[in-house]
Amino acid sequence: MSDHAIVCEKLGVAYRLYHHKVVTLKEVFTRRFKGSRFTPFWALRNISIEIPRGEVFGIVGPNGSGKSTLLKAITGVLDPTEGKVEARWRIAPLIELGAGFNSELTGRENIFLNGSILGFSRKEMAEKLDRIVEFAGISEFIDAPVRNYSSGMVVRLGFAIATDVHPDILIMDEIFSVGDAEFARKSVRRVESLLASDATVILVSHNLDMIGKYCGRAMLLWGGESILTDSADRVVAAYRKRVAGS
Numbered sequence: 001m002s003d004h005a006i007v008c009e010k011l012g013v014a015y016r017l018y019h020h021k022v023v024t025l026k027e028v029f030t031r032r033f034k035g036s037r038f039t040p041f042w043a044l045r046n047i048s049i050e051i052p053r054g055e056v057f058g059i060v061g062p063n064g065s066g067k068s069t070l071l072k073a074i075t076g077v078l079d080p081t082e083g084k085v086e087a088r089w090r091i092a093p094l095i096e097l098g099a100g101f102n103s104e105l106t107g108r109e110n111i112f113l114n115g116s117i118l119g120f121s122r123k124e125m126a127e128k129l130d131r132i133v134e135f136a137g138i139s140e141f142i143d144a145p146v147r148n149y150s151s152g153m154v155v156r157l158g159f160a161i162a163t164d165v166h167p168d169i170l171i172m173d174e175i176f177s178v179g180d181a182e183f184a185r186k187s188v189r190r191v192e193s194l195l196a197s198d199a200t201v202i203l204v205s206h207n208l209d210m211i212g213k214y215c216g217r218a219m220l221l222w223g224g225e226s227i228l229t230d231s232a233d234r235v236v237a238a239y240r241k242r243v244a245g246s
């Protein structure tokens, strides 16, 4: 493998759709014999990407096209059903609401939990704690269980942790669509400083201007397939054209 931060080779992910409704006793037996109590649903198929270190890579596509599934495979939250995925260096996953949080634990406990997943000691995280809490703007709630947080608070805390640890790879799934205007401004500034560092970033956003502005290259996903990987500007243009025509 060359100096790539992330490599996917013919990656495919199938979810299992379970049959809960059993109609007849006969069906129970035939299903059991055939061993098919679920049907595979391919959310993603035949995806190949090579992302060099330091690249800011965008992923665009309509709802349900497989963007979050791809990020989950890259971060190791999901195992690929076929093909392979390799990610090097420390990844700070920032995928969807509260992934990586245990909702029964408090905000403070989750900061330490996330830190240990990312390879930091308790002492190292203790030094970061105040800055993280302050950035997330949740100081009054830091000792309350995360299940009592609003979705905006969860995202703010996740963002504050993931960007404070100076990750080698940062994965961001629609983070700018949540939170108020002030937090959005603050987070854009922080992301800009990460983009200026040598972190590798994958950015998923419905905000196509942002993809065009920050990303070098991008991929267009459609129905679980990769339609185009090219410069971000060309991918955004192709996506706009396809949406207008569909």
Ligand code: ADP
Residues within 6 Å of the ligand: 015, 016, 041, 043, 061, 062, 063, 064, 065, 066, 067, 068, 069, 070
């Ligand atoms: P996107 O992030 O682009 O909106 P997702 O990766 O969330 O797309 O979903 C891709 C497809 O996989 C969709 O059809 C979605 O309904 C399906 N899907 C996502 N998660 C699951 C799951 N846990 N079980 C079954 N199907 C799922």
Ligand code: MG
Residues within 6 Å of the ligand: 067, 068, 069, 173
């Ligand atoms: Mg998604």
